[in-house]
Amino acid sequence: MNRESLIRFLQQGGLPMQGVAEEIAGQFAEKEIPKHTFFLQAGQISDEYLFLHEGCLRAFAHDTEGNEVTTHFYQAGQVVFEVHSFFHRTRSRENIQALTDCRGWVISFEQLNGFFHAIPAFREFGRSVLVKGFSGLKDRMLGMITETAEERYKKLLGQNPQIFQHAPLKHIASYLGITDSSLSRIRKEFSQK
Amino acid sequence: MNRESLIRFLQQGGLPMQGVAEEIAGQFAEKEIPKHTFFLQAGQISDEYLFLHEGCLRAFAHDTEGNEVTTHFYQAGQVVFEVHSFFHRTRSRENIQALTDCRGWVISFEQLNGFFHAIPAFREFGRSVLVKGFSGLKDRMLGMITETAEERYKKLLGQNPQIFQHAPLKHIASYLGITDSSLSRIRKEFSQK
DNA sequence: TCCATTTCTTGTCATTTGGCAAGCGCCGGC
DNA sequence: GCCGGCGCTTGCCAAATGACAAGAAATGGA
Numbered sequence: 439m440n441r442e443s444l445i446r447f448l449q450q451g452g453l454p455m456q457g458v459a460e461e462i463a464g465q466f467a468e469k470e471i472p473k474h475t476f477f478l479q480a481g482q483i484s485d486e487y488l489f490l491h492e493g494c495l496r497a498f499a500h501d502t503e504g505n506e507v508t509t510h511f512y513q514a515g516q517v518v519f520e521v522h523s524f525f526h527r528t529r530s531r532e533n534i535q536a537l538t539d540c541r542g543w544v545i546s547f548e549q550l551n552g553f554f555h556a557i558p559a560f561r562e563f564g565r566s567v568l569v570k571g572f573s574g575l576k577d578r579m580l581g582m583i584t585e586t587a588e589e590r591y592k593k594l595l596g597q598n599p600q601i602f603q604h605a606p607l608k609h610i611a612s613y614l615g616i617t618d619s620s621l622s623r624i625r626k627e628f629s630q631k
Numbered sequence: 632m633n634r635e636s637l638i639r640f641l642q643q644g645g646l647p648m649q650g651v652a653e654e655i656a657g658q659f660a661e662k663e664i665p666k667h668t669f670f671l672q673a674g675q676i677s678d679e680y681l682f683l684h685e686g687c688l689r690a691f692a693h694d695t696e697g698n699e700v701t702t703h704f705y706q707a708g709q710v711v712f713e714v715h716s717f718f719h720r721t722r723s724r725e726n727i728q729a730l731t732d733c734r735g736w737v738i739s740f741e742q743l744n745g746f747f748h749a750i751p752a753f754r755e756f757g758r759s760v761l762v763k764g765f766s767g768l769k770d771r772m773l774g775m776i777t778e779t780a781e782e783r784y785k786k787l788l789g790q791n792p793q794i795f796q797h798a799p800l801k802h803i804a805s806y807l808g809i810t811d812s813s814l815s816r817i818r819k820e821f822s823q824k
Numbered sequence: 825t826c827c828a829t830t831t832c833t834t835g836t837c838a839t840t841t842g843g844c845a846a847g848c849g850c851c852g853g854c
Numbered sequence: 855g856c857c858g859g860c861g862c863t864t865g866c867c868a869a870a871t872g873a874c875a876a877g878a879a880a881t882g883g884a
Contacts, residue, residue, distance in 0.1 A: 501777035509773065522766040525758060558748055565718060565761070572765045573715040579768065580702065582775055583808040584694035587841080606861060615776040620841055622863050780871080799831060813871055815833050 439468060444489050444543055447515065451563035462553055462560060466543035471495070471536040477518065478534040484523035486544040490514050493540030494604055498612075499532050508613040511537075511601050517567055518542075537604040587616045588624050632661060637682050637736055640708065644756035655746055655753060659736030664688070664729040670711065671727040677716035679737040683707050686733030687797055691805075692725050701806040704730075704794050710760055711735075730797040780809045781817050 441463045448459040469488060471477050477495060478484050490512055497510040497520070509532060512518045523530035524547055553560045581590055591614055595602065601610065611621040634656045641652040662681060664670050670688060671677050683705055690703040690713070702725060705711045716723035717740055746753045774783055784807055788795065794803065804814040 499773060501773070505777075507773060507776055509769065521762055521769075525762045554754070555751055561747070561754065565758070568758070568761050568765065569714055569718045572761065572768070575765070575768050575772065576702065576714075579772055579775070580692060580694070580700060582772070583700055583805065584698075608861075612776065617842060618862075619843085619864080623841090626863080801831075809870095810872060811832075812834085812873085816871090819833080 439491060439541060441466075441543070443491055443515065447489060448560075448563060451566050453559050453563050455559075458557060458559065462557070463543070465549060465553070466545045469542055469544045471540040471542075473536050473539045476533060476535050477540075478520060478523075478530055478532065480531055480533050481529050482523075483527055484520040484530050485547050486519065487524065487547070487550050488518040488542050488544045490516055490518055490540060490542040492542070493536060493538045494600065495534050495536050495540060496605060496609055497532050497534045498609070506609075506612065508605075508609045511598065511605065511613065513598070513600060521568070521571065582615055587614060587620060588628065590614050591621065591624050592628070632684060632734060634659075634736070636684055636708065640682060641753075641756060644759050646752050646756050648752075651750060651752065655750070656736070658742060658746075659738045662735055662737045664733040664735075666729050666732045669726060669728050670733075671713060671716075671723055671725065673724055673726050674722050675716075676720055677713040677723050678740050679712065680717065680740070680743050681711040681735050681737045683709055683711050683733060683735040685735070686729060686731045687793065688727055688729050688733060689798060689802055690725050690727045691802070699802075699805065701798075701802045704791065704798065704806065706791070706793060714761070714764065775808055780807060780813060781821065783807050784814065784817050785821070 441460075444463045444466060445456075445459045448462060449456070453459040453462070466489065469486070471493070477486070477488065480499070492514050494514070495512040495518060496508055497512070498506045498508045501507055512534070518534060520530045520532050520534070522528060523532075527547070550564070554564055555561075581593065585593070594610070594614065607621055607625075608618040611618040614621065616624075634653075637656045637659060638649075638652045641655060642649070646652045646655070659682065662679070664686070670679070670681065673692070685707050687707070688705040688711060689701055690705070691699045691701045694700055705727070711727060713723045713725050713727065715721060716725075720740070743757070747757055748754075774786065778786070787803070787807065800814055800818075801811040804811040807814065809817075
């Protein structure tokens, strides 16, 4: 597996020098996550900062009645970890599970933190990842408030069509904040147009 | 205005030494925001990292039809800024407006970034602020999906009763993701129990 | 104080969404 | 090949919420 994608990702996030990006990329360990296995289970501490080279994953939590609620979909080119658990060393309430066979590279909290403190440009990178995740969620929340379920569905379909190839519709439904029945009806109306 | 609250906040966020916290706190400038005035307007770059000593503010954006949507309420003891605009130096799409007369201390991005790079413990503090904000929003999103409007209302009333003393109900309604009419009806049913 | 504006409530009705259950089709294990 | 479970759809009805408009109450400015 060629680390080009990881190096490019580090550079886009703000790492200026080719050499530094390559050096850091070299510290990541290869990781494979077979389809259906868990990258993170609720109760564990998220300690792997994963750059996903290939595949996709789903994060989910449980509501008070025990139903699964999909909180995020991860795709190739993104970083995968549970923010609170990873940085505050607390037990995760979320699970992260592979929807397909996944491959990528991981680094531990300790290693990552070491690089943050040692390399200023890498701090900017790490912060940028956090900030992008945060504001992505802000956008999603705004959509949840201002858009109809159908609009949210169309947007997801337009922006992340790959998800629909791998995740069952009930996962997508709970991510959109609706039931699988409602999603089915929305899809029906949508296809008739 | 006494900086005790700011110093204590910096320490709780991870700054170990009293002296360092005091030194950093000393670099903040006093700031007053009269009721109804804007701390940040859409189109500007958020460049003040505000520790709010007293008062409360509301952040809001506009949906595609031009309606205001409240995205956050800020209260004393919290930090106020728009994440993406502040760290990525982009124009803010959100407005932040004082609901009451506010007082606190501010520091610019450049100053803050300088301290981040100079003081390791302060980096941990800054990251902790980001992580808490992020996971607070994750919780809110989970509630938006799994809870009814009435449950979200009760929770907000229980956890942030101060908001109800200062924000008009329509602001609270859009924060909860419902119309002001629906909120009014929910309050009616709730008061009859 | 008076007026204009904003806030909040309420009524009516339409729309969206959910809960529940049944049924179909597909896939994997035996 | 058969069976069982899962994923998806659909029908029926109830509940939640929205849209719109009217009116009462509170607020703020001149």
